[in-house]
Amino acid sequence: MTAPVRRASVFAIISTFALAVPFGGPWAGAALAAVVILGALAVTDGPIFDLLAYPSDYEDGRLYGLITFVLAAVALGLIAVTTSMTLAVFAGTVLLVGYGNAAAQLVRQRTDSDVAIVTAFCLVATVAAIVGQAVTVALTDGTGTLEAISSTGPVMVFLGGSGALLAALLRDVLYSNDDPIVMLSVGLLCWLLVELEPTQTMPGIVAALAVTIALGYVSYALETASIAGMLTGILLGLLTIVLGGYGWFVVLISFFAIGGLSSKFRYEQKETMGVAEDNNGARGSGNVLGNAAVAIVAVLGYAASSAALMPGDPDPGLFLFAFAGSVATAMSDTLSSEIGSVFESPRLITTLEPVEPGTDGGVTWQGEVAGLAGAAVVASISYVLFPEVTTVGAGIIVAAGVVGMTVDSLLGATLEGTVLGNQGVNFLATLSGALICALLGLSFAVLG
Known part of the structure; x- marks a missing residue:
């Protein structure tokens, strides 16, 4: 057994101490935490230090990682009790990080397979989170324990899966040993998700996990997403299904699928022209979040309004x-860029002067047509799946997509590279597309 495995195994055992809080109360947990911290401060060398130390701990002779x-x-526990x-949520999160790291x-x-390592982390972390939550419910629930666990089982699985995906993503894009950041981030996400009152059944949660994981792996296998991009897509897809519904997911996945494949369109030609996406066209987490962050916020807003958590009681249709x-x-901009970039006569959107292919803010009529078609695809799917989207509503979605695509080009021509990066644009x-669509929809009373 290597040193990292031994260290991670001990950390997993220490994470189990989180169950002392539901078992003996906050003071019992605080006492255990104090003992561990004082012990870590006292041990500065020797075999115990070697067992628990990260490589960076040797520089200062302190077990700062532990x-x-x-x-x-402790910080997460204080949040939980106050x-x-x-x-x-507290116990499940701590066990998730501890046992996921060990796996x-x-x-x-x-x-050395990144997929195998991420899969092991997510599976064990999810199980550990579920067990932690179930044991906590058993220790703290005053009614029928089995009934309480059974009634909250779907939420436990949802929180465990969502938390594991976020933790794996943060470990990939940050640093695998940033446990404090990972733990606090996962705990806050799970707290938010509980407040949104997800109502899916156990078969619904399992189906959502299966669908999103399968499609996420396909995107990785087709090299349209990196490991981080795959994890981001799976997490966003899971949240969309559980908090919005499968209709919302179909709209979102249409972008991921068509947008991802469009990056492969004449890829060799794009490489020759110097306008191809890096990593053989595979989308990373930054690209996925840059295009889908607003969408997931809208999903969260929908869930919050449905759970009567939003001030002013806004219509969920908004x-x-x-x-x-x-x-x-996102669809319009991606298709416009990926398809329009292979044509060698772009013009800067602000002046209409000819520019080199790949210039920020450069547009072609072929790209504009492709962007319009992309917005029409999203509008058509929305029209079919959502009764709230009438013919007028579908037209508004197309218009919003085209406006958003134009805003992207304008920002690219004026601010990208100086004030903003690509993901910020x-x-x-x-x-802008979301705001335009919501405001126009409200103005034309298509929200019912």
């Missing part, structure tokens, strides 16, 4: 149009 791990758990965050290190000892407008913009463009 100390920050425990402090993050706010509406449940102890089940990832164990598999890394046997293979968020549906914002969602469709943002996806239409994508975010602002999809935000």
Whole structure:
């Protein structure tokens, strides 16, 4: 057993101490945390230090990795006992990080496959989170324990899967040993998801996980997404299905599928012209979030309004149009860029002067037509799947997508490269498409 595996295994055991809070109360958990921290401060060398130390700990002769791990758990525990965050979320999150890390290190000892390592982390982390939540419910619920666990089972699986995906994503895009950041981020996400009151049944949650994981892996296998991009897509897809519904997911996945494949359109020619996406066209988490962050916020807004958590009690249909407008913009912009970039006569959108292919803000009529078609695809799917989207509503979605695509080009010609990066431009463009779609939809009374 290698040093990283031994260290991760001990951290997993320490994470189990989180169950002391639901078992013995906050003071019991605080006492255990204090013992671990004081012990970590006292041990500065020797075999125990070697067992628990990260490579960076040797520079200062302190077990800072262990100390920050425990402090993050303490911070999350304080949030849990002083706010509406449940102890089940707290315990499940700490166990998720501890045991997920141990599984990832164990598999890394046997293979260099990133997919295998991420899969092991997510599977074990999900199970650990579910077990942590179930044990906490059993220790704290005053009614029938089995009945309480059974009634909250679907939410436990949803939180475990969502938390594991976010943790795996953060470990990939940040640093695999940033446990405090991962733990706090996962805990806050799970707290939010509980407040949104997801109502899916156990078969519905399992089906959502199966569908999103399968499609995510296909995107990775086809090299349209990196590991981080795959994890981001799966997480966003899962949240969309559970909090919105399969109709919302179909709209979102249409962008991921068509947009991802469009990056392969005449890829060799794009490489020759110097306008191809990096990594053989595989989309990373930044690209996925830049295009889909507004959409997922709209999904969360829809769930919050449905759960009566939004001030002013807004119509949930408002968020549906914002969602469709943002996806239409992302689709329009992606198709416009990927298809229009292979034509060698782009013009700068602000002056209409000829520019080199790949110039920010350069547009071609072929790309504009492709962008219009992309918005029409999103509008057509929305029209078929959502009764709220009438013929006028579909037209509004198309218009919002085209407006958002134009905003993207204008920002590219004026601010990209100096004030904004590519992902910032994508975010602002999809935000403009969402706002335009929601405002026009409200103005034309298509929200019923």
